[in-house]
Amino acid sequence: RVAARSILRFLDGQIMEDLVTVFNSKKAEKLKDVSPEEYAQYEKKARALMPELEPKSRATSFEEVEKGFDEETARAEAERSLECGCNVNSSCKLREYSTEYKIEPEKFLGLENKHPIDDSHPFILRDENKCIKCGRCVRICAEVQGPGVLGYIYRGFTSYVAPEFGDSLKETDCTSCGKCIEVCPVGALLPKNQNIKISPHETETYTQNCGLCGTGCKIDVKVLGNEIVEIKPAAERGFNERNLCFAGRFGWQIFGNDRIQTPYRREDTHWQEIENINNAIEKIVAENERSLSKKIYISPVCTNEELLIMKEVADNIGAEISSLSYQKSFEDKLKDTTLYNTTYQDLKLADTIVVVGKISDTLQSIIRKEQRAGKRLVVINRQKSDFGDFADIKFDEDPLTETLEKIIEYYCEPDDNNLGDNYQAPEEIELNLPVKTVFVYSRDEISEETSWNIWVLASIVSDFKAGSGVLPTSNLNNLRGFLRLGLDLGKPQYADFVLLYGELPCEEQKKIIKNSRFIVTYNSHLDEADPGHLIMPKPSYLEMQGTAIANDGRITEFKNAKQTLMLQNILNWFVEMDMLDAKKASIDYWKNKVNDLLSKPIKRKEMSTDELYDFLCSVEKVQLDAPKQHSVQKHLILQLQRTGKSKK
Numbered sequence: 001r002v003a004a005r006s007i008l009r010f011l012d013g014q015i016m017e018d019l020v021t022v023f024n025s026k027k028a029e030k031l032k033d034v035s036p037e038e039y040a041q042y043e044k045k046a047r048a049l050m051p052e053l054e055p056k057s058r059a060t061s062f063e064e065v066e067k068g069f070d071e072e073t074a075r076a077e078a079e080r081s082l083e084c085g086c087n088v089n090s091s092c093k094l095r096e097y098s099t100e101y102k103i104e105p106e107k108f109l110g111l112e113n114k115h116p117i118d119d120s121h122p123f124i125l126r127d128e129n130k131c132i133k134c135g136r137c138v139r140i141c142a143e144v145q146g147p148g149v150l151g152y153i154y155r156g157f158t159s160y161v162a163p164e165f166g167d168s169l170k171e172t173d174c175t176s177c178g179k180c181i182e183v184c185p186v187g188a189l190l191p192k193n194q195n196i197k198i199s200p201h202e203t204e205t206y207t208q209n210c211g212l213c214g215t216g217c218k219i220d221v222k223v224l225g226n227e228i229v230e231i232k233p234a235a236e237r238g239f240n241e242r243n244l245c246f247a248g249r250f251g252w253q254i255f256g257n258d259r260i261q262t263p264y265r266r267e268d269t270h271w272q273e274i275e276n277i278n279n280a281i282e283k284i285v286a287e288n289e290r291s292l293s294k295k296i297y298i299s300p301v302c303t304n305e306e307l308l309i310m311k312e313v314a315d316n317i318g319a320e321i322s323s324l325s326y327q328k329s330f331e332d333k334l335k336d337t338t339l340y341n342t343t344y345q346d347l348k349l350a351d352t353i354v355v356v357g358k359i360s361d362t363l364q365s366i367i368r369k370e371q372r373a374g375k376r377l378v379v380i381n382r383q384k385s386d387f388g389d390f391a392d393i394k395f396d397e398d399p400l401t402e403t404l405e406k407i408i409e410y411y412c413e414p415d416d417n418n419l420g421d422n423y424q425a426p427e428e429i430e431l432n433l434p435v436k437t438v439f440v441y442s443r444d445e446i447s448e449e450t451s452w453n454i455w456v457l458a459s460i461v462s463d464f465k466a467g468s469g470v471l472p473t474s475n476l477n478n479l480r481g482f483l484r485l486g487l488d489l490g491k492p493q494y495a496d497f498v499l500l501y502g503e504l505p506c507e508e509q510k511k512i513i514k515n516s517r518f519i520v521t522y523n524s525h526l527d528e529a530d531p532g533h534l535i536m537p538k539p540s541y542l543e544m545q546g547t548a549i550a551n552d553g554r555i556t557e558f559k560n561a562k563q564t565l566m567l568q569n570i571l572n573w574f575v576e577m578d579m580l581d582a583k584k585a586s587i588d589y590w591k592n593k594v595n596d597l598l599s600k601p602i603k604r605k606e607m608s609t610d611e612l613y614d615f616l617c618s619v620e621k622v623q624l625d626a627p628k629q630h631s632v633q634k635h636l637i638l639q640l641q642r643t644g645k646s647k648k
Contacts, residue, residue, distance in 0.1 A: 020099065022099050023098035048069065053067065085200040087200050092187060111157070113158065114129065115128035118162075121174070122170075124191065127190070130187045130188040132188075133161060135161070136183040136184065136185070137150050137161065137189060140182075145365070145386065149163050150163060151163075176250060177246055191249070194256070195257060196227055196256075203222040203230075205223070206559045208561065209548075210477075211540070212247045212541070213247065214474040214475065214550055214551040215245075217239075217244055217245075218236075220234045221559070221561040226563050226564075227562075228561060228562060240362050245360060246637075248362070253640065254633060254637055255540045260525060260526060261537055262537065263534060263535065265533065265534050271526050274534075280534060281577055284520055288577065293494075293497070294495055294496065294499075295493060297322060297503045297505075298310050298501040299323060299476070300326055300474075300476040300481075301476055302478060303478060303548055303558065304481045304547045304594045305545075305546045305567075305593075305594055307478075309571070313574060316579050316580065316581075317497075322491075323487060323490060324492060326479060326482075328489045329448050330452060335483060336605060337604055337605045337607040338606050338607055339612055342471040343553065343554075344363075346438050346469060349466045350438040350468065351376065351437065352375065353367050353370065353376070353440060354379075354380065354439045355367065356380045356381070356404070357441050357446040358385075360473065367440070368387065377390065377392050378392065378394075378431070379394045381395075381400070382399075384396070393431070400450050406428055408457050408460065410429055411457075411461070433461045435468055436467040438462075439458050439462075439469070439471065441473065442472075443473070444476070448624075452622050455616055458612075462609070463609065471552065472551070473551040476629075477550075477556075480551070481547075484602075493512065498516045498519045500519065500523075501521075502522065502538060504523070504529065504631055504632050506630045518534075520535075523535060523537075523632055524538050524539075538570070539564065539570075543560060543562045543564040545587055546594075547594055567587060568585075571586070
């Protein structure tokens with residue numbers, strides 16, 4: 001073989017040189033030389049005996065001698081078997097450089113450190129035996145993310161990187177962000193998948209956006225046989241660079257074995273699977289035909305394509321369409337003005353960044369990077385956090401609105417006409433903010449009153465040019481798309497026929513809606529709180545092609561990494577239900593329609609900061625409480641994240 005390759009290189013006119021031998025690190029040359037202590041932590045189980053044909057049958061037939069295992073035994077054997085293979089063998093920097101410099105391991109024989117593998121954390125596997133002590137994980141955790149749960153133990157040859165006192169990673173304040181995995185150049189820190197076993201096999205990569213919040217991070221989805229193995233920050237860097245939050249890196253695992261693939265109907269207090277889809281379709285058709293009042297409620301987490309499809313369905317069946325998932329705000333009236341145009345790029349151009357309330361972990365990491373580059377960080381948040389501890393200036397008084405009002409008072413001059421003998425100057429907070437200040441907040445984490453005060457302060461301080469303005473964000477991954485397509489907030493109401501698409505009403509809303517004669521829900525998971533009589537499967541951002549609009553106005557894309565037909569099936573079912581024209585039962589039709597809509601430029605109304613201030617003063621009423629959002633997916637991701645938190 002070596003000779004054949006050399007001849008081929010010669011005939012092709014290529015340089016004649018020795019073939020590159022890829023460096024491989026092994027525990028031993030032969031299995032018998034591997035010490036049993038290497039796998040002492042695993043329970044030793046006997047191999048299952050393979051069922052075979054009787055000797056007589058073998059002599060008189062050509063059937064396979066080995067009958068094969070049944071499914072249960074095969075699964076048990078697969079779980080019992082140990083597999084030795086490094087999951088980063090194609091990206092390991094140590095292997096790359098060892099290959100480049102033709103390292104021969106035999107020349108470096110000597111003492112070795114032996115460390116137990118920490119497999120206790122549900123999302124991160126820690127193998128100190130592969131650690132090269134570069135310190136990247138220590139720095140990223142302490143200086144960027146904040147918890148600082150990793151550090152060096154001992155000195156010299158015996159030193160290693162681990163949590164305090166050598167404890168398990170699960171017994172720390174680890175937030176399961178996965179940044180340590182991302183910066184590790186070898187296989188000392190690896191991700192874990194709770195659905196399938198991760199292996200070093202080659203995977204197919206789909207580069208798309210995350211669809212679990214409005215941040216819209218760019219991600220690489222690693223797929224093996226239509227099963228998602230891993231999600232990591234995109235190799236072709238997006239605005240999020242190498243940053244992902246827990247939900248983006250690990251939260252997608254909720255769309256594994258527990259997501260529904262078939263319809264279910266409610267049977268008293270539990271859900272019963274409907275094996276024949278035609279039975280579900282016939283039920284929906286019958287209920288729709290005999291209903292006079294009809295409502296469709298759709299969530300802003302749905303893609304632009306899904307929003308347009310459901311608008312079409314609503315028109316065809318004569319239903320009103322709206323949402324229950326977001327809280328109307330005065331700022332919706334600003335969305336088409338020149339002032340509502342701040343992007344993530346403005347964070348790089350600002351001199352000061354003011355963060356109010358809780359925002360996405362990815363945005364926190366990006367802002368932290370800008371702070372390390374010299375920008376001033378002001379955090380106004382009553383909740384204690386590692387991000388808040390990094391702030392140059394921090395206000396943690398409750399409520400947030402009072403803090404903002406005191407800062408606004410510092411910029412306001414008292415009216416001489418109102419100064420009397422009993423005049424008491426309002427309390428002020430001196431905070432000198434430059435013109436190039438960007439205010440960042442999530443409209444889902446603070447009240448409308450607080451966001452109103454943020455805009456008032458911005459109208460006084462900022463000029464809304466490059467590196468200046470307000471960046472409202474949302475936990476809803478397509479709120480901007482929802483508003484751009486002309487959809488609005490609705491009220492929970494009784495109707496003969498109710499269709500909930502991606503919606504999970506809160507308790508107050510459910511008390512009204514649950515009395516409706518028939519409710520059909522489209523969602524990815526079963527939930528006891530769902531008021532539906534029938535649940536149909538709905539695709540996630542990993543199971544369909546589509547688009548959304550991120551917090552900063554970027555168009556985000558989803559590539560159907562799992563290659564499912566779920567959205568196409570929904571279109572086909574709507575045709576069978578007489579809710580959709582057969583000519584429109586194509587995903588490409590809706591993709592083209594969305595492209596046409598989004599390609600039209602937004603006509604933004606010019607607005608000055610003085611006009612903004614006047615508009616804000618004209619707002620008569622604002623909500624005093626933060627909005628309440630209910631989502632099956634968010635609830636499941638939160639549950640998943642709690643499995644990685646310390647119980648101390």
